[in-house]
Amino acid sequence: AQKVTQAQTEISVVEKEDVTLDCVYETRDTTYYLFWYKQPPSGELVFLIRRNSFDEQNEISGRYSWNFQKSTSSFNFTITASQVVDSAVYFCALSEEHTGGSYIPTFGRGTSLIVHP
Amino acid sequence: GAVVSQHPSWVICKSGTSVKIECRSLDFQATTMFWYRQFPKQSLMLMATSNEGSKATYEQGVEKDKFLINHASLTLSTLTVTSAHPEDSSFYICSAKGAINSPLHFGNGTRLTVT
Numbered sequence: 001a002q003k004v005t006q007a008q009t010e011i012s013v014v015e016k017e018d019v020t021l022d023c024v025y026e027t028r029d030t031t032y033y034l035f036w037y038k039q040p041p042s043g044e045l046v047f048l049i050r051r052n053s054f055d056e057q058n059e060i061s062g063r064y065s066w067n068f069q070k071s072t073s074s075f076n077f078t079i080t081a082s083q084v085v086d087s088a089v090y091f092c093a094l095s096e097e098h099t100g101g102s103y104i105p106t107f108g109r110g111t112s113l114i115v116h117p
Numbered sequence: 118g119a120v121v122s123q124h125p126s127w128v129i130c131k132s133g134t135s136v137k138i139e140c141r142s143l144d145f146q147a148t149t150m151f152w153y154r155q156f157p158k159q160s161l162m163l164m165a166t167s168n169e170g171s172k173a174t175y176e177q178g179v180e181k182d183k184f185l186i187n188h189a190s191l192t193l194s195t196l197t198v199t200s201a202h203p204e205d206s207s208f209y210i211c212s213a214k215g216a217i218n219s220p221l222h223f224g225n226g227t228r229l230t231v232t
Contacts, residue, residue, distance in 0.1 A: 035220060043208060045161075045223035091160065105149065105221060109160045 002102035003027075004094045012084055014116050021077040023092030023110045029053075034068065034075045035093040035105060045091070051075065082115045089113070120144055121213050123224025130201055130231055138196045138227045140211030145211035146191040152184075152219065155208040164209075167194045201231040 003026040013019045025034065036048040049059065051068050059066045063080045079086055089112045093105035120143040130136050139148055147153050148169050165175045173186035183205075185197040194213075198205055198213040208228050212221040 033220075037223070042225075043210075043228070044225040045210060045212075047220055047222060050220045105161065106163075106164065107161045112158075 001103060002088045004092050004106055004108035005047060006090075006111050007093055008111045009109070010114065012110040012114045012116065017115075018078060018080050019082050019113065019115075021079075021092075021113065023075045023077065025073050025075065025092070025094045027073075027094060027095050027096055032094060033105075035095070036066065036075075036077050037086045037089075037091045037093065037107075039057070039091065040088040045062050048077075048090075061098040078097050078112075082113075084115050087113060087115045121147075121211065121222045121224040123211050123227055125227055126225060127228040127232070130229070132202055132231055133200055135197055135199045136201055136229060138198075138209055138211070138229075140194045140196070140213065140224050142192045142215070142222075143212040145213075145215040147194075148187060148191060149216060150192075150194040150211055150213045152186060152196050153210045153212065155210060155226075157208075161210060164196075173202070198229065203231045205229065206231045 006042040032053045034051045038046040038048055047056045049066055056068050065078045067076045089110040091110045092108045122141045122143050124139045128136055150167040152164045154164050155161050163176050164179045165173045167173045167186045167188040169188045169191050175181045183199055188194040208226050208227055210223055210226040212223045214221050
């Protein structure tokens with residue numbers, strides 16, 4: 001069974017602070033995908049990143065960066081110089097290959113990030 | 118990028134009526150679509166997997182007679198909440214994937230309120 005733990009329920013920061021959202025996962029598969037999605041107050045889910053289990057390279061995209069460490073089963077997400085527009089709920093998700101090759105993600109409970117001006 | 122359109126964005130209906138939610142993949146063919154339900158401040162819970170041309174696969178605890186799913190084409194899946202009750206009020210989100218290893222792309226969600 002796969003499981004995703006986002007221990008931080010809510011994080012509150014002041015604009016321009018750096019913030020790291022934690023994600024720890026459990027899986028027995030050697031092949032899997034990890035995702036981060038953003039859900040702003042409007043409700044839609046915005047895809048941020050996908051990482052497969054064979055690629056442990058960290059990734060940076062603008063103010064966003066991701067740290068994937070298989071040794072600790074973690075896939076943490078850092079926002080540098082946070083902005084008010086970053087306020088949202090962020091979901092980490094894990095998917096393994098199911099029958100037929102459809103990777104169905106399991107979501108963590110989400111971390112609500114509030115960035116104050 | 119891939120776009121998934123979900124309609125309506127919100128709907129209010131009376132108890133006992135049925136509501137249909139549409140999910141369309143606009144620029145890719147989606148052999149598989151997924152329906153999620155999200156309660157306030159909760160995570161997304163997978164309700165069912167919808168495969169084009171075949172019956173949907175429901176997750177444990179989801180009533181298939183209450184949540185009817187139809188995936189009649191490669192670009193359209195529908196979720197019908199039958200005989201809705203106030204406890205069915207929730208945020209419903211569909212998602213779709215194209216190629217076998219492509220990430221899921223989500224619709225904007227439908228907020229259902231049953232009075």
